Amino acid sequence: xxxxxxxxxxxxxxxxxxxxxxxxxxxxxGLALAEDVVAPLSxxxxxxxxxxxxxVLAADVATASADNPVKLPVAEDIPAGRTDLLTLAPGTAHxxxxxxxxxxxxxxxxxxxxTDGATDVVSIYSAVPEGRSIRRAGEDVxxxxxxxxxxxxxxxxxxxxxxxxxxxELKVIPRQRVLVLSTxxxxxxxxxxxxxxxxxxxxxxxxxxxxxxxxxxVTTAPATSDDVALFRETLAGHARDVDLIxxxxxxxxxxxxxxxxxxxxxxxxxxxxxxxxxxxxxxxVNGTPIITLPxxxxxxxxxxxxxxxxxxxxxxxxxxxxxxxxxxxxxxLTSPAGKRQFRRGVLGTDEQVSSYGPPASxxxxxxxxxxxxxxxxxDVIELAAGSPVPVWDLS
Ligand code: AMP
Ligand code: MG
Numbered sequence: 001x002x003x004x005x006x007x008x009x010x011x012x013x014x015x016x017x018x019x020x021x022x023x024x025x026x027x028x029x030g031l032a033l034a035e036d037v038v039a040p041l042s043x044x045x046x047x048x049x050x051x052x053x054x055x056v057l058a059a060d061v062a063t064a065s066a067d068n069p070v071k072l073p074v075a076e077d078i079p080a081g082r083t084d085l086l087t088l089a090p091g092t093a094h095x096x097x098x099x100x101x102x103x104x105x106x107x108x109x110x111x112x113x114x115t116d117g118a119t120d121v122v123s124i125y126s127a128v129p130e131g132r133s134i135r136r137a138g139e140d141v142x143x144x145x146x147x148x149x150x151x152x153x154x155x156x157x158x159x160x161x162x163x164x165x166x167x168x169e170l171k172v173i174p175r176q177r178v179l180v181l182s183t184x185x186x187x188x189x190x191x192x193x194x195x196x197x198x199x200x201x202x203x204x205x206x207x208x209x210x211x212x213x214x215x216x217x218v219t220t221a222p223a224t225s226d227d228v229a230l231f232r233e234t235l236a237g238h239a240r241d242v243d244l245i246x247x248x249x250x251x252x253x254x255x256x257x258x259x260x261x262x263x264x265x266x267x268x269x270x271x272x273x274x275x276x277x278x279x280x281x282x283x284x285v286n287g288t289p290i291i292t293l294p295x296x297x298x299x300x301x302x303x304x305x306x307x308x309x310x311x312x313x314x315x316x317x318x319x320x321x322x323x324x325x326x327x328x329x330x331x332x333l334t335s336p337a338g339k340r341q342f343r344r345g346v347l348g349t350d351e352q353v354s355s356y357g358p359p360a361s362x363x364x365x366x367x368x369x370x371x372x373x374x375x376x377x378x379d380v381i382e383l384a385a386g387s388p389v390p391v392w393d394l395s
């Protein structure tokens with residue numbers, strides 16, 4: 001039997017980073033930058049008004065007060081977006097709006113609240129120091145500076161900054177493209193009637209969601225029956241332009257193990273010393289890496305967490321590990337000898353953790369509302385209530 005770490009290494013060795021591509025900003029959220037972003041211009045790009053008000057020479061309004069206003073003729077009206085270059089003559093004011101370019105010669109802006117708001121001759125009720133309510137060119141960003149380093153995971157604010165700098169695209173590490181294919185003659189698509197002995201297919205939608213949540217682009221092939229020819233045909237028909245194939249089912253020790261039967265040359269089928277998720281497979285089909293997960297839903301998702309999610313995210317330049325920490329177990333637990341066990345758990349705000357649901361791998365209900373995995377070592381057969389246990393925080 002392989003250890004979890006050994007199989008993790010095998011899977012990680014199959015997944016590789018795609019070449020960097022330029023993508024429109026709208027498609028870049030959550031992706032890692034492939035190169036530094038160097039500002040092509042300064043921000044603000046020009047001196048502009050921080051307030052709606054009047055551009056003046058501070059010296060012209062030095063004596064202004066509520067009782068003794070200074071009156072200045074309003075020579076220009078400058079809304080934001082006015083593009084002609086203006087000069088303020090001494091002894092005059094320009095009415096100016098927030099974000100509008102400051103006229104040459106102006107040394108301050110008096111905000112409208114400190115005036116009577118007039119458009120012909122304005123009364124100014126308070127003096128202002130030089131520089132008041134002026135946003136200076138370059139005070140946020142200087143052209144030529146690195147504003148975002150390579151590797152940064154793009155947030156909404158980072159995209160806003162890129163747009164403010166006039167960049168339409170960013171060079172990023174692209175998403176991994178993953179094909180999901182589930183197998184099982186008993187599987188029926190949700191939304192259609194069920195015959196005795198059939199069950200609804202649940203792995204594909206679950207894994208596709210987990211993959212998307214991890215940052216991948218996902219295609220889902222129609223589930224196949226346990227027919228080797230149909231499985232191979234479906235795989236061949238859908239595995240173009242993908243970086244990774246993930247299958248579920250058909251890899252354990254019974255008969256009708258369709259994935260095992262179909263891919264005996266391409267995939268190495270192994271047992272991993274873990275619970276759930278013992279039967280695993282990894283290999284390459286026509287140059288595309290393939291990971292064959294077991295069919296039990298809990299095994300499939302836990303296997304995804306343990307083997308696929310970390311290297312897949314690493315290949316996209318994203319933080320790859322779930323946050324891990326030690327929590328205090330609220331009850332006694334037993335665990336099989338020689339197997340690393342991943343139990344579903346509920347982690348409280350007080351760092352207490354309760355195991356949640358039975359260990360068997362078909363109990364999807366508990367998995368659906370668990371928020372962590374308890375990571376119980378191979379050698380551990382019993383954990384007393386109150387003992388520390390490592391947890392993977394899935395929230
Ligand atoms: P297998 O690994 O194909 O032997 O399947 C193990 C168990 O998981 C069986 O009870 C299957 O019915 C169930 N199973 C396999 N694939 C799926 C699936 N895609 N959706 C729901 N249950 C599945
Ligand atoms: Mg099956």
